[in-house]
Amino acid sequence: xxxxxxxxxxxxxxxxxxxxxxxxxxxxxxxxxxxxxxxxxxxxxxxxxxxxxxxxxxxxxxxxxxxxxxxxxxxxxxxxxxxxxxxxxxxxxxxxxxxxxxxxxxxxxxxxxxxxxxxxxxxxxxxxxxxxxxxxxxxxxxxxxxxxxxxxxxxxxxxxxxxxxxxxxxxxxxxxxxxxxxxxxxxxxxxxxxxxxxxxxxxxxxxxxxx
Amino acid sequence: xxxxxxxxxxxxxxxxxxxxxxxxxxxxxxxxxxxxxxxxxxxxxxxxxxxxxxxxxxxxxxxxxxxxxxxxxxxxxxxxxxxxxxxxxxxxxxxxxxxxxxxxxxxxxxxxxxxxxxxxxxxxxxxxxxxxxxxxxxxxxxxxxxxxxxxxxxxxxxxxxxxxxxxxxxxxxxxxxxxxxxxxxxxxxxxxxxxxxxxxxxxxxxxxxxx
Numbered sequence: 235x236x237x238x239x240x241x242x243x244x245x246x247x248x249x250x251x252x253x254x255x256x257x258x259x260x261x262x263x264x265x266x267x268x269x270x271x272x273x274x275x276x277x278x279x280x281x282x283x284x285x286x287x288x289x290x291x292x293x294x295x296x297x298x299x300x301x302x303x304x305x306x307x308x309x310x311x312x313x314x315x316x317x318x319x320x321x322x323x324x325x326x327x328x329x330x331x332x333x334x335x336x337x338x339x340x341x342x343x344x345x346x347x348x349x350x351x352x353x354x355x356x357x358x359x360x361x362x363x364x365x366x367x368x369x370x371x372x373x374x375x376x377x378x379x380x381x382x383x384x385x386x387x388x389x390x391x392x393x394x395x396x397x398x399x400x401x402x403x404x405x406x407x408x409x410x411x412x413x414x415x416x417x418x419x420x421x422x423x424x425x426x427x428x429x430x431x432x433x434x435x436x437x438x439x440x441x442x443x444x445x
Numbered sequence: 446x447x448x449x450x451x452x453x454x455x456x457x458x459x460x461x462x463x464x465x466x467x468x469x470x471x472x473x474x475x476x477x478x479x480x481x482x483x484x485x486x487x488x489x490x491x492x493x494x495x496x497x498x499x500x501x502x503x504x505x506x507x508x509x510x511x512x513x514x515x516x517x518x519x520x521x522x523x524x525x526x527x528x529x530x531x532x533x534x535x536x537x538x539x540x541x542x543x544x545x546x547x548x549x550x551x552x553x554x555x556x557x558x559x560x561x562x563x564x565x566x567x568x569x570x571x572x573x574x575x576x577x578x579x580x581x582x583x584x585x586x587x588x589x590x591x592x593x594x595x596x597x598x599x600x601x602x603x604x605x606x607x608x609x610x611x612x613x614x615x616x617x618x619x620x621x622x623x624x625x626x627x628x629x630x631x632x633x634x635x636x637x638x639x640x641x642x643x644x645x646x647x648x649x650x651x652x653x654x655x656x
Contacts, residue, residue, distance in 0.1 A: 316637045370636075379636050382627040383619050389612060390631050394605035401600060408594050416593040420601050424635030425581075425590050426527045 244282040247272055251289045252335035260290055260343040290343060291351050297340035298358040300329060305365045315373030320422060322366060323391060324414050330399040331410045338399050363388060391421055455493040458483055462500045463546035471501055471554040501554060502562050508551035509569040511540060516576045526584030531633060533577060534602060535625050541610040542621045549610050574599060602632055 250271045254263040265286055269276045283289055308321045330337050347355050367388045373379035379387075395417060402413060419425075461482045465474040476497055480487045494500055519532045541548050558566050578599045584590035590598075606628060613624060630636075 319636070378638055380630055380634070380638055382630055382636070383623065385612075385617075386619065386624060386627040387631060387636055389608040390605050390628055391636075393608035394601050394632075396607075397600040397604035401596075406596075408597065412594065413597060416597040417601055419591055419593055420598060420632060420635075421605075422635050422637045423591070424631075424633050425530070425593070425598055425602075426633045427589055427591055 240282065247274075247279060247282055248289055248292055249335070251286075252293050252339050255290070255293070255343055256335045256338040260286075260339070260346045287348065287351075290339070290346060293336050294340045294344050294347060294351075294355050295358075297329070297333075297336050298355060298362065301325070301362050302358060302365075305362060309365065309369070315369055315376055315378045316422060318369050319373065319379075319391075320418050322369070323395065323418050323421060326392070326395045327398055327414045327417060328410070330395070331402055331413075334399045334402075341396070341399075363392075366392075394421055451493060458485075458490060458493055459500055459503055460546075462497075463504050463550050466501070466504070466554055467546045467549040471497075471550070471557045498559065501550070501557060504547050505551045505555050505558060505562075505566050506569075508540070508544075508547050509566060509573065512536070512573050513569060513576075516573060520576065520580070526580055526587055526589045527633060529580050530584065530590075530602075531629050533580070534606065534629050534632060537603070537606045538609055538625045538628060539621070541606070542613055542624075545610045545613075552607070552610075574603075577603075605632055 247268065251263070251268050254267060254271060258267070263286070265276050265279065268286075269279055272279070304325050305322065308318050308325075311318065311321075313321070344352075344355050344359075367384050370379060370387050371384050374381055374384070398413065398417075402410070408416075458479065462474070462479055465478060465482060469478070474497070476487050476490065479497075480490055483490070515536050516533065519529050519536075522529065522532075524532070555563075555566050555570075578595050581590060581598050582595050585592055585595070609624065609628075613621070619627075
């Protein structure tokens, strides 16, 4: 029971730290700020965590491990490539809705990791991106996806969902499920309605083009 | 002729400032740094510009004015809503390729604008977003676009193109034109090939869902 309470306290410290890091940045948050936030003296916080660096590591690797383990699960399913990519898009949006502060810290403050931890985090991110890119590549080869440049598709998708963490909160007039569905529709099926056109270069001539 | 040289010097100072602001942030760049970059004493730079703030204002409003004037032109064309939105997407990508440092500063350092200039910039951005959103809304009403939430579509598109400024440079194995075409294909027609499905909720069951 004492063990459990200790774990909960640690978890609370980490969650509150994620919110502070998100709002003020890792560099702009002191252990004193964090103590004030969780209502503990700095000295007793050290019963639960060793350092601010340890908290940052915990947050960053919690996020990267989630992505990597979900990717591994998705890779093993029998679903189509389209559905595998939809599942990854859903994962990104879901994690931002459920755990936005941690995702924000992992996206923006990972650069304050040091030594081996920094290397490991960058390796994890690269491994995830390569795995995601491989699904896109295989989907193109299987004729399920448009023959676009794989890096362009990967970064367009990863970038397209990042605003969610800044914008989404309950009361925006859209549920998390609708949000996921809308974004997946745009990225996978396209904002334009009707049958898809083959890729072609079309120029819209603007008035200024004549000047 | 003297006037022209002076204008060119001013332009050079602003262009080099944009690169420094992008790399080091507005706060991290001094007039001394800028002088060293353009090879001028701070005193003679003040013949061409009044302050670091003035440079920031110039960069931010150059970018926002470009967006707003292009939007106004696009609104007046007879093109379909799909083609109007494609033209806006192309504009974003084009501006990032051609003028990446300025776009980056307008995206990240606008918050260092002060007083009226800050208000004007935020108003300009809001006006642009509203105009873009109105095209999406009209496109949905006209039956050209999928019936998604307008804010979700707007922010997904604006966010989806932002990585370009960080990633794209000649030698990435893709031309600017191909990049534009690929991103427009994903956002307007979808990454998935074949006929579009109506919007529906599909869940991919993961192994962990059974645990």
